[in-house]
Amino acid sequence: MISTRIFLIGFMGSGKSSVGKELAKLLQYQFIDLDEEIEKREKKSISAIFSESGEHHFRKTEQFVLKDIIHNNHVVIATGGGCALHENNFQIMEKEGTTVYLEAHAGTLFHRLAPVKKNRPLIASKGDIELMEYISDTLQERSPYYHQAKIKTDAGGSISDVARTIEIQLHNNS
Numbered sequence: 001m002i003s004t005r006i007f008l009i010g011f012m013g014s015g016k017s018s019v020g021k022e023l024a025k026l027l028q029y030q031f032i033d034l035d036e037e038i039e040k041r042e043k044k045s046i047s048a049i050f051s052e053s054g055e056h057h058f059r060k061t062e063q064f065v066l067k068d069i070i071h072n073n074h075v076v077i078a079t080g081g082g083c084a085l086h087e088n089n090f091q092i093m094e095k096e097g098t099t100v101y102l103e104a105h106a107g108t109l110f111h112r113l114a115p116v117k118k119n120r121p122l123i124a125s126k127g128d129i130e131l132m133e134y135i136s137d138t139l140q141e142r143s144p145y146y147h148q149a150k151i152k153t154d155a156g157g158s159i160s161d162v163a164r165t166i167e168i169q170l171h172n173n174s
């Protein structure tokens, strides 16, 4: 039996939200985007939360909202890129469902993130070289956390291919 809660983890730009929506359709589960839930609760964009209240406040809210939505069943939850490595979020997700790491190379992430960086407070002000350095360094730092996931998937393909691959992996793991 596939777990009733699937948590997608991985770096910004790895496709957690788009793949998550597709995977939810395949599994006939509900899709929840953790960042969107945080924005609804705070009635502010993620960028405004970072600039007005700081990252510490964002991380506290992130865990609060995670603990709140975790009671849902038959859900695919796309988490923010830092969620799995802050507080004991990873342990909570492992306990309550199946974690899936969407693994992508730094170069792929750079090409996806450079055109859309303005909505992401941690990279919004970075030029190309600085952005590439940030992605390489932060990915290296975060990889050991992401690799704790039960399922690892190459996130370099199309949204539908990645979602289908995860569906197969979930069946094989059940």
Ligand code: S3P
Residues within 6 Å of the ligand: 010, 011, 012, 013, 016, 035, 046, 079, 080, 081, 082, 083, 120, 121, 122
């Ligand atoms: C963050 C990633 C963002 C968002 C916030 C912090 C991070 O989510 O939660 O800006 O620490 O990597 P996405 O991975 O959905 O962009």
